[in-house]
Amino acid sequence: MSDNAQASQAFQSALSVIETVEPRIAGAIRSELTDQRESLKLIASENYASPAVLLTMGNWLSDKYAEGTVGHRFYAGCQNVDTVESVAAEHARELFGAEYAYVQPHSGIDANLVAFWSILAHRVEKPALAELGAKTVNDLSESDWETLRRSFGDQRLLGMSLDAGGHLTHGFRPNISGKMFHQRSYGTDPTSQLLDYDALAAQAKEFKPLIIVAGYSAYPRRVNFAKMREIADSVGATLMVDMAHFAGLVAGKVFTGDEDPVPHAHVVTTTTHKSLRGPRGGMVLATQEYADSVDRGCPLVLGGPLSNMMAAKAVALAEARTDNFRSYAQQVADNAQALAEGFLKRGASLVTGGTDNHLVLVDVGGFGLTGRQAESALLDSGVVTNRNSVPNDPQGAWYTSGVRLGTPALTSRGFGPEEFDRVAELIVDVLKGTEPTSTSAGAPSKAKYAIANGLAERTHAAASELLDKHPLYPGLEL
Numbered sequence: 001m002s003d004n005a006q007a008s009q010a011f012q013s014a015l016s017v018i019e020t021v022e023p024r025i026a027g028a029i030r031s032e033l034t035d036q037r038e039s040l041k042l043i044a045s046e047n048y049a050s051p052a053v054l055l056t057m058g059n060w061l062s063d064k065y066a067e068g069t070v071g072h073r074f075y076a077g078c079q080n081v082d083t084v085e086s087v088a089a090e091h092a093r094e095l096f097g098a099e100y101a102y103v104q105p106h107s108g109i110d111a112n113l114v115a116f117w118s119i120l121a122h123r124v125e126k127p128a129l130a131e132l133g134a135k136t137v138n139d140l141s142e143s144d145w146e147t148l149r150r151s152f153g154d155q156r157l158l159g160m161s162l163d164a165g166g167h168l169t170h171g172f173r174p175n176i177s178g179k180m181f182h183q184r185s186y187g188t189d190p191t192s193q194l195l196d197y198d199a200l201a202a203q204a205k206e207f208k209p210l211i212i213v214a215g216y217s218a219y220p221r222r223v224n225f226a227k228m229r230e231i232a233d234s235v236g237a238t239l240m241v242d243m244a245h246f247a248g249l250v251a252g253k254v255f256t257g258d259e260d261p262v263p264h265a266h267v268v269t270t271t272t273h274k275s276l277r278g279p280r281g282g283m284v285l286a287t288q289e290y291a292d293s294v295d296r297g298c299p300l301v302l303g304g305p306l307s308n309m310m311a312a313k314a315v316a317l318a319e320a321r322t323d324n325f326r327s328y329a330q331q332v333a334d335n336a337q338a339l340a341e342g343f344l345k346r347g348a349s350l351v352t353g354g355t356d357n358h359l360v361l362v363d364v365g366g367f368g369l370t371g372r373q374a375e376s377a378l379l380d381s382g383v384v385t386n387r388n389s390v391p392n393d394p395q396g397a398w399y400t401s402g403v404r405l406g407t408p409a410l411t412s413r414g415f416g417p418e419e420f421d422r423v424a425e426l427i428v429d430v431l432k433g434t435e436p437t438s439t440s441a442g443a444p445s446k447a448k449y450a451i452a453n454g455l456a457e458r459t460h461a462a463a464s465e466l467l468d469k470h471p472l473y474p475g476l477e478l
């Protein structure tokens with residue numbers, strides 16, 4: 001991370017300027033740093049971006065409109081945005097070994113929308129236009145356009161189910177991905193809770209999807225993307241991998257060979273703010289074959305790119321090229337192992353029995369709690385996690401039976417395996433010391449709970465001891 005003492009001055013000046021306009025916002029920014037400093041952040045999708053990344057976001061690049069692509073903008077005066085976008089895309093291509101990179105998406109959901117619609121453009125629109133002898137959709141007659149427009153909605157998508165660890169953008173019905181495609185989900189093996197590639201191959205053969213989505217938000221294991229590509233090829237599907245969660249482990253060369261999605265997928269999407277430790281944002285990587293379709297993210301589903309965020313992506317990607325980042329990524333995985341072992345040796349049950357990536361999914365049903373109760377009791381104790389479904393969750397998607405924990409953030413603070421073992425101990429103690437209570441009508445509650453006297457305070461104090469050893473942004477004073 002860059003020099004925090006130097007960054008202090010920049011943040012202090014920025015806050016004093018903000019204070020003169022809206023002191024409550026300056027106050028909230030200050031408080032957020034305090035809160036983040038003082039809690040054990042185990043949310044698997046969060047991290048701490050470097051001061052260099054944070055400072056790159058707040059400037060006048062934000063004021064520039066630049067719809068279009070590098071050298072081909074719908075606005076004048078975009079030379080600096082062109083530099084920003086080119087540098088970010090160059091870093092992304094080099095870091096991930098991708099043929100093409102598109103750094104405009106504002107978020108992971110945007111990146112997935114760009115990917116879906118560019119796959120449809122490549123696989124459905126292009127052949128239809130060629131057959132009709134038209135160059136663009138604007139050249140089509142009303143009736144040909146209507147036929148083509150309807151055919152987008154006839155396409156099939158096969159993605160990982162939410163309760164097996166997939167993301168809502170992978171075909172979940174309440175999300176647009178579940179509405180724009182005929183959608184089916186693949187799950188995991190009911191006994192091992194691991195991906196079953198043979199079952200997936202059989203399902204793909206029967207369903208014949210246009211797109212198979214691999215990748216996850218809450219699956220604590222590595223995926224064999226070479227196998228995924230074989231399955232996609234066997235049914236003529238496009239393989240799209242959403243590596244939002246584990247992009248940092250790919251960038252840091254922890255996931256290589258069959259576990260690296262980039263050489264195997266046609267299209268790879270990611271967020272830039274989770275294990276990759278960059279700014280909030282998304283990115284799409286693609287093979288040359290899909291490049292010109294992905295390049296049309298605007299006007300397909302995006303408007304003007306957020307140039308300040310693309311600049312921050314470039315800075316984060318530059319950081320991710322370093323040996324330091326590689327050691328960080330390896331430490332993220334090693335720490336997850338230590339966390340998982342810490343739970344297992346204390347009798348907790350983990351989905352899939354462990355982890356080999358950056359996250360652990362604890363089945364808290366064994367402690368007699370719902371995910372909601374566990375999440376709340378842990379928060380009361382200074383441990384920030386999020387509840388998450390487990391496969392075939394008996395408590396449903398709101399209350400859930402799981403708590404998802406990730407190592408990227410605390411690893412950024414310098415936590416090692418011993419500290420993660422202690423974190424597991426603290427969490428197990430809280431889960432053991434928490435009991436469900438009843439609703440006011442006397443029925444068992446899925447949300448209410450009671451923590452043993454003094455336990456939350458003791459856990460807070462123990463967490464503070466760990467956190468004090470690894471201060472967040474040391475030297476950064478506000």
Ligand code: PLP
Binds near residue numbers: 110217243
């Ligand atoms: N894809 C996956 C696998 C995710 O886990 C997430 C976020 O949690 C997203 C996409 C969406 O990212 P964003 O919140 O930036 O839209």
